Amino acid sequence: MSSPRFEPFQDRLSRDIRNGLSAALPQALAQNDLAPVRAVAARYLHPGLAAPYVAYIEARLAGYALALTTINRTKALTPLAKALVLWDLELFFEVHEILEQAWHGAHGVEKEILQAMIRAAGFYIKGEYGYFEAGAKMADRAVATLEKNRRECAGFDVDTLLESLRGLNPIPPKLLRQDQSQ
Incomplete structure (x- = not known):
């Protein structure tokens, strides 16, 4: 056994x-x-x-x-700000949990960005356990939405995230700017 x-x-x-x-x-x-x-x-x-x-x-x-x-x-007061702290600590399932609650009450671009971040976290959740194909699909969908809403992605390094997701990099990027996380 x-x-x-x-x-x-x-x-x-x-x-x-x-x-x-x-x-x-x-x-x-x-x-x-x-x-x-x-x-x-x-x-x-x-x-x-x-x-x-x-x-x-x-x-x-x-x-x-x-x-x-x-x-x-x-x-960090907003759900996204809290989720970014969790992200940089590689607590991706918790990122999903925090953002999903916020997503239910969000509208428009905010709702799209939250969903994209949930999917981006899902990529790392799946990858941690070897489910790369399912994770890749989540990453692709997150990339499309983040690119569409790039200008509205404030408070985190969206370019680094997009690069990581496009490349299906299994090492998650840190998203908070150094002056925010210190």
Whole structure:
């Protein structure tokens, strides 16, 4: 029997952990307190939990703590600004979670840009687990929309993102300008 690995596209427990933690993050950010995600983590962390699951939970909690600190320091107020902090921390599923909530209430160009960023994050989510073909389709759709709305893409390095997505670069680019992330 092979040892378990964290793979949310094939393993229900992985998917439940990922979805539970990421669903609690918006509330944690709104409250400026990681208690909601810690409560989700506590439901899963028990002595018998396999190491890959524990490692994922611990890494996410550390990433969320850093994200919260950075969001507060940089005064990232909009969903896109918060998502960009998460992006640079390579928390792509959480980028998707934050932006999807905002996307539901957005209109026009803003809605298109949010959807493109969700797809761009999806490219890296899929790629992380080896689903390059599905990721490439998401990248192509993100590129088309970002190019169409390039002038309205403020607050992040859209040119670097477009270059990375066009080239299907598996290494995600940093999108915040240095003066914003420090």
